[in-house]
Amino acid sequence: MTVAPTRPPADDELPDGAALPVADPATTRRAALRLIRRDGRAFALMLALNALAAGAGLAGPWLLGRIVDTVRDGGGVRAVDRLALVILVCAVAQLLLARYARFVGYRFGERTVARVREQYVDRALALPAATVERAGTGDLTARGTSDVTAVAETLRDAAPEVCVAVVQALFLLGAVVVLDPLLGGCGLGLLCGLVAVRWYLRRAHTAYLAEGAATSALAELLSATAAGARTVEALGLGERRRAACERAIERCRRTRTRTLFLRSVLLPAVDASYVLPVAGVLLAGGALRGHGAVSLGVVVSAALYLRQLSEPLETILFRVEQLQSSGAAFARVEGLGGVRRADGTGPAALLPRPSREPSPAPAATAAPADPLAPLSPVDDRIDVTSVRYAYATGDDGPHPAPRDVLCGVDLTVRPGERLAVVGPSGAGKSTLGRLLAGIDAPRSGSVTVGRVPVAALGPEVLRRQVVLVTQEHHVFLGTVRDNLLLAAPGAGDAALRAALAAVGADWAEELPEGLDTELGAGGHRPDGAQSQQLALARVVLADPHTVILDEATALLDPRTARHTERALAAVLKGRTVIAIAHRLHTAHDADRVAVMEAGRLTELGTHDELVAASGAYAALWHSWHGRGTPG
Numbered sequence: 158m159t160v161a162p163t164r165p166p167a168d169d170e171l172p173d174g175a176a177l178p179v180a181d182p183a184t185t186r187r188a189a190l191r192l193i194r195r196d197g198r199a200f201a202l203m204l205a206l207n208a209l210a211a212g213a214g215l216a217g218p219w220l221l222g223r224i225v226d227t228v229r230d231g232g233g234v235r236a237v238d239r240l241a242l243v244i245l246v247c248a249v250a251q252l253l254l255a256r257y258a259r260f261v262g263y264r265f266g267e268r269t270v271a272r273v274r275e276q277y278v279d280r281a282l283a284l285p286a287a288t289v290e291r292a293g294t295g296d297l298t299a300r301g302t303s304d305v306t307a308v309a310e311t312l313r314d315a316a317p318e319v320c321v322a323v324v325q326a327l328f329l330l331g332a333v334v335v336l337d338p339l340l341g342g343c344g345l346g347l348l349c350g351l352v353a354v355r356w357y358l359r360r361a362h363t364a365y366l367a368e369g370a371a372t373s374a375l376a377e378l379l380s381a382t383a384a385g386a387r388t389v390e391a392l393g394l395g396e397r398r399r400a401a402c403e404r405a406i407e408r409c410r411r412t413r414t415r416t417l418f419l420r421s422v423l424l425p426a427v428d429a430s431y432v433l434p435v436a437g438v439l440l441a442g443g444a445l446r447g448h449g450a451v452s453l454g455v456v457v458s459a460a461l462y463l464r465q466l467s468e469p470l471e472t473i474l475f476r477v478e479q480l481q482s483s484g485a486a487f488a489r490v491e492g493l494g495g496v497r498r499a500d501g502t503g504p505a506a507l508l509p510r511p512s513r514e515p516s517p518a519p520a521a522t523a524a525p526a527d528p529l530a531p532l533s534p535v536d537d538r539i540d541v542t543s544v545r546y547a548y549a550t551g552d553d554g555p556h557p558a559p560r561d562v563l564c565g566v567d568l569t570v571r572p573g574e575r576l577a578v579v580g581p582s583g584a585g586k587s588t589l590g591r592l593l594a595g596i597d598a599p600r601s602g603s604v605t606v607g608r609v610p611v612a613a614l615g616p617e618v619l620r621r622q623v624v625l626v627t628q629e630h631h632v633f634l635g636t637v638r639d640n641l642l643l644a645a646p647g648a649g650d651a652a653l654r655a656a657l658a659a660v661g662a663d664w665a666e667e668l669p670e671g672l673d674t675e676l677g678a679g680g681h682r683p684d685g686a687q688s689q690q691l692a693l694a695r696v697v698l699a700d701p702h703t704v705i706l707d708e709a710t711a712l713l714d715p716r717t718a719r720h721t722e723r724a725l726a727a728v729l730k731g732r733t734v735i736a737i738a739h740r741l742h743t744a745h746d747a748d749r750v751a752v753m754e755a756g757r758l759t760e761l762g763t764h765d766e767l768v769a770a771s772g773a774y775a776a777l778w779h780s781w782h783g784r785g786t787p788g
Contacts, residue, residue, distance in 0.1 A: 177292045177300070179366060180491035185484065188491045192269050199265040206258035207321045211328040213254060216247035218465065219332070222458030229453060255321060262317025270309040273490065277305055280493040286596045295377020300493070304369065304486035311483035315476045322469035322476075329466045333438075333459050337451050340459045343434075343441045353426030354477060357419055364419060365485035368412040373489075375405040416482075427474045434463045534607020534614075534622060537572040537702045537733060539593060544602035546588060561600070562588050564756040570733060572702070577744035578737045579777060580753035586737045587627075589753065590707045593735060594625035606703070624701040628708045630692040632683055637665055637691075638672040644695035656697040662690040703733040741781045750774060 180188065193200050220240050227236050281297060289297060334341030382389060382398050389398055442456030546563040563585050570576055570593075578586050591597045592604050598612035605611060606622050614622065633640050641653045648656075653672060657665045664687060668674040674681050683691065696704055736743045744750045745764050752760035752767070752774045760767055760774050767774035 177288070177296050177489075178492040178495045180488045180495060182362070182488070184495070185488045185491055188494075189487070192272060195272060196265055196268055199261055199268070203258055203261045203265060203317065203320060204324065206254055206261060207324040208328075210251050210254035210258055210321070211325040213247045213251035214325065214465070215328055215332050215462075217244050218458045218461035219336075220244045220247075221461060222336075222452075222454035224454075225457050226452055226454035258321060259317050262320060263313060266309075266312040266314070266316055269312050273308055273312075273487075274305060277301060277490055277493065284493065295375075295380045296373040298380070299369070299373040299376045300489050303372065304489050307483045307486040308490060311479055315479050315483070318472055319476050319480070322472035325469040326466060326473065329462050329469070333462045336455050336459050336462070337445075339445065340438050340442055340451070340456070343437050353423055354474065357423040357477070358481070361416070361419055361481035362485055364412070364416045365482045366488065368409070368416055369485055369489055371405070371409045371412045375402075375409050378402060378405050423474070423477070427471075430470070434466070435460055438463055533618065534609045536607045537622070538607060539568075539570040539611075539623075539703065539733070540603070540605045540608075541566055541568040541570075541589075541593070542603050542605075543567060544589075544592060544599040544604060546592060546597065546599050562756050563592070563599070565602070566756075566758050568751060568758060568761070570703075570735060572733055573731055574749065575734045575747045576736070576749050576751060577747035578735060578751045578753060579741065579744050579774065584753035585756040586753050587707050590625060590705045590735065590737050593703075594623050594705050595619050596625065620699065621701060623703045623705065624696055624699055625705045625707060626692060626696055628689070630685075630688045632676050632688045632691060634677050636670075636673050636675055637668065640676065640691055641672075641694055641698060645698040645700070648698055652698065653694075656694040657690070659697050660690045660693040662687065662694060697729075701732070703735065704729060705735045705737070707737040741778055744774075744778075752777075 220243055224237055224240050227240070277300070281301060284297075330341075378401060382402065389395055438459050439456070442451060442459060445451045446453060446456055544563055544566045545561045547561045566585075566589065578589065580586055588597075592599055593611065595604075595611040595614060598604075598610075603610055606614075611619065611623065633643065638650075638653060641656065642648060645652070650672060654666075657663075665672070668681055676683060736747065738744075747764065749762060750760070750764055750767055751758055752772075754773060760770070760772050762770070764778075768778055769775075
């Protein structure tokens with residue numbers, strides 16, 4: 158495996174620029190408006206029902222004031238009963254309308270949450286692999302779990318309740334002003350305690366973003382430590398990792414203490430704002446009543462309206478904290494839309510999905526006339542021209558810029574050719590494989606397939622052209638069939654069995670339920686060799702024209718690896734195969750051999766030609782055969 162000469166990041170930080178981006182407030186607002194427009198009718202219906210429910214709720218206090226004035230003026234029981242019956246009817250109407258409004262709101266929230274989750278998955282799968290590797294899986298996992306969950310809870314619970322509360326508050330305030338402008342002005346003036354909300358809002362968004370970033374950093378650190386637990390133990394890094402975890406936990410504590418302080422200022426001010434308007438209206442109303450400016454019923458109605466105002470205000474202010482937290486979470490979720498592709502041409506998640514229909518005959522140039530149309534290679538030839546590449550390590554910091562790990566590499570891989578790339582560890586073989594597969598883009602120079610830059614191809618087009626298979630593999634939860642159908646969803650059982658046979662996975666036929674056998678916990682647990690064979694079977698099913706094998710059989714024993722490579726060679730006959738390996742029998746069977754040394758391509762030719770040249774490859778070959786280098 159290639160060892161890139163890069164500075165390892167500190168235990169408790171990512172390299173500069175490695176973190177996934179966060180959407181700015183304007184982008185977040187536009188994304189929220191897009192989600193509302195997607196289900197605009199339900200949103201409008203929710204607002205209309207809330208308005209009707211709030212209107213029905215206004216009748217109670219006003220009619221109660223009328224009852225007070227009627228009794229004071231000597232009205233009879235029948236008049237009071239009629240007013241009380243109207244109050245009952247309005248209360249029932251308000252209950253039914255509010256219930257249906259919440260029902261519509263919850264349905265709107267669930268549909269919108271589903272869209273957010275689907276969009277997040279689409280964007281996460283479209284991320285360049287190099288971006289995920291630099292940022293780490295902790296940040297991506299935190300955004301896809303805790304952040305998406307926070308957004309979901311807000312859309313499902315908080316958003317409908319806040320909509321109801323806002324409409325009710327506006328109607329109640331309007332009713333107080335309509336009853337008597339003086340009492341309305343007094344009540345509104347005493348709501349000035351809500352200035353604490355403005356103070357809170359100006360600081361909360363930044364504080365919650367910092368809390369989310371600290372949580373992601375802690376998740377990444379814990380994930381990396383758990384995944385590499387054996388290495389940490391073997392190298393005696395336990396104390397160092399524990400100290401790094403303690404620093405990350407302390408950062409989380411500081412950010413959460415900051416948000417807790419903001420809430421501790423907001424909530425007491427809000428509690429005072431509930432009581433002061435009612436007390437003020439009663440005092441002012443008493444004075445005005447003494448001068449005959451208002452009736453007793455108007456004072457009672459105004460006080461009841463302001464007392465009712467406390468409930469929607471409490472809902473709004475209680476949910477403000479959740480809205481700020483989920484707003485920051487939504488900005489992090491939406492930030493994936495700003496990740497640019499490896500070649501810097503645009504957001505990875507916003508690329509048009511290419512058609513699977515055959516491309517028309519190519520013109521003189523491979524670039525399409527429409528700059529937004531997906532690029533399509535004109536043939537299967539791969540050209541590497543003057544390529545230089547260096548791994549990013551945070552050049553803005555105090556550390557020197559890294560040296561190139563590929564230095565002016567030139568290479569042409571002909572369609573249908575079997576090319577072996579060999580060389581010592583750290584020579585740049587795996588890095589070259591990543592560039593050929595479009596995972597990374599060169600710092601300078603170009604890597605093209607069919608005269609189109611590999612890094613400029615959309616994911617679906619790219620994977621029909623080039624597939625990289627490394628010694629790192631993954632078995633997904635599900636059956637053997639589920640794992641294979643990822644590469645070819647429409648494949649039948651015969652094709653799946655043929656792919657398994659092609660890579661020598663005879664063990665699959667011996668499983669108790671065959672292709673329907675569950676893999677993982679509670680089912681069959683494949684070992685490293687079986688997992689790698691599943692990955693190779695997926696390559697056979699994917700059917701790309703170029704396959705890059707980066708030590709793809711490293712976990713197999715030599716006899717099984719030889720058998721698997723020969724089986725793959727038969728299956729992949731007529732396709733381009735680029736094999737990166739330390740086992741030189743792969744080079745012996747190849748059409749040509751490329752030798753990498755210190756980031757440079759030093760030798761290129763057939764096995765016999767390079768052995769006869771008595772150069773670096775000849776030395777490797779004779780050393781591998783244990784015969785020593787000829788003098």
